[in-house]
Amino acid sequence: MQPNNLTKTVLLGMSRSELEQFVAARGIEKYRADQLFKGMYAQALENFDGLTTLSKKMRNELQQTAQIRTFKTLQATKSQKDGTTKFLWELSDGKTIESVIIYEGRRVTFCISSQVGCALDCKFCATGKMGFLRNLTSGEIVEQVLLMKERAERPPTNIVFMGMGEPLLNLRNVLKASEIIADPAGLSFARKKITISTSGVIPGIKKMADINAPWSLAISLNAVFEEKRREIMPVSIQYPLHELMKAIEYYVRRTGKRVTFEYILIGGVNDGEADAKRIIKMTARIPCKINLIPCNSTDPDFPPPTGEQIVRFNNYLLDNRKTSTVRMRKGWEIQAACGQLYSENRGKAGAKISFKSTNSIGKLPHKKET
Ligand code: SF4
Numbered sequence: 001m002q003p004n005n006l007t008k009t010v011l012l013g014m015s016r017s018e019l020e021q022f023v024a025a026r027g028i029e030k031y032r033a034d035q036l037f038k039g040m041y042a043q044a045l046e047n048f049d050g051l052t053t054l055s056k057k058m059r060n061e062l063q064q065t066a067q068i069r070t071f072k073t074l075q076a077t078k079s080q081k082d083g084t085t086k087f088l089w090e091l092s093d094g095k096t097i098e099s100v101i102i103y104e105g106r107r108v109t110f111c112i113s114s115q116v117g118c119a120l121d122c123k124f125c126a127t128g129k130m131g132f133l134r135n136l137t138s139g140e141i142v143e144q145v146l147l148m149k150e151r152a153e154r155p156p157t158n159i160v161f162m163g164m165g166e167p168l169l170n171l172r173n174v175l176k177a178s179e180i181i182a183d184p185a186g187l188s189f190a191r192k193k194i195t196i197s198t199s200g201v202i203p204g205i206k207k208m209a210d211i212n213a214p215w216s217l218a219i220s221l222n223a224v225f226e227e228k229r230r231e232i233m234p235v236s237i238q239y240p241l242h243e244l245m246k247a248i249e250y251y252v253r254r255t256g257k258r259v260t261f262e263y264i265l266i267g268g269v270n271d272g273e274a275d276a277k278r279i280i281k282m283t284a285r286i287p288c289k290i291n292l293i294p295c296n297s298t299d300p301d302f303p304p305p306t307g308e309q310i311v312r313f314n315n316y317l318l319d320n321r322k323t324s325t326v327r328m329r330k331g332w333e334i335q336a337a338c339g340q341l342y343s344e345n346r347g348k349a350g351a352k353i354s355f356k357s358t359n360s361i362g363k364l365p366h367k368k369e370t
């Protein structure tokens with residue numbers, strides 16, 4: 001059931017079999033479910049008027065009891081510099097989420113949210129400061145993609161769950177939405193171009209391995225020494241680094257896929273040679289690619305690395321035969337970092353997971369571990 005204030009049944013996000021149940025309950029022929037599926041996803045219809053395969057009477061009946069879309073667009077902000085476009089959507093219960101389109105050469109990435117807020121409280125993340133409000137439904141995940149497709153300059157080449165929320169804590173709806181997005185009669189998007197990015201939720205990684213999920217997996221690593229990681233990513237208290245790396249090895253063994261490590265380079269914090277060395281050691285048995293993302297925050301706790309340090313760090317990885325790329329974060333001037341637009345508009349609210357630890361989880365000290 002959709003968590004909304006609507007009296008009509010929301011069809012977006014329903015699988016074929018759910019649509020079959022929906023039409024059967026109304027005495028409508030089963031094959032109409034396929035027409036609804038294609039209409040909502042492949043044809044991206046906003047309402048039933050365009051479903052001309054159905055009789056007018058049937059369309060009217062559907063209109064009375066059901067609806068397809070639920071979002072209101074509150075804001076769409078485009079960067080003059082690089083075209084990055086950030087959207088703020090209002091959900092049917094008044095809560096808000098955001099999604100971003102990023103243009104990089106021929107690549108067009110849709111960055112989508114999986115939750116309203118997030119409980120994991122990563123210290124560099126604006127969404128983390130909001131706390132967790134609720135999971136998104138599969139329909140709300142799909143709706144982000146449909147709406148951005150209508151507004152993007154070009155069709156997406158990649159879809160990443162790197163917006164608000166930890167996707168592995170809403171895995172059921174993330175997997176269901178991804179199936180619809182990839183379904184040839186749905187949005188027909190290439191499976192391996194959908195990436196689920198996690199902060200390191202081990203049970204979710206194992207689940208993805210066990211079901212041999214066809215989606216790509218990225219891990220937001222950001223620190224390779226346990227104490228430092230716990231300070232910036234409290235999730236590491238519950239799921240420590242050494243166990244996380246074992247879970248990733250398990251995933252790689254079970255699926256035969258390589259993974260991506262995202263690593264935000266923070267000046268003087270995690271951009272030293274010791275950090276680069278540790279990455280090489282930790283990932284020695286893991287087929288992977290490393291994306292270095294230079295921090296570009298105005299927060300004094302998270303200073304940007306120097307250009308020289310970025311090059312040195314990347315070269316160190318490349319010299320040690322790692323596949324590594326530097327990705328400049330797009331859209332900083334329109335606050336396209338995770339959760340920033342929401343925080344600007346709504347302030348903070350919601351629950352955070354409190355991880356038990358003897359470590360203090362506070363300000364990030366500007367010192368390196370050795
Ligand atoms: S970075 Fe991701 S997992 Fe961490 S607080 Fe932000 S949304 Fe949550």
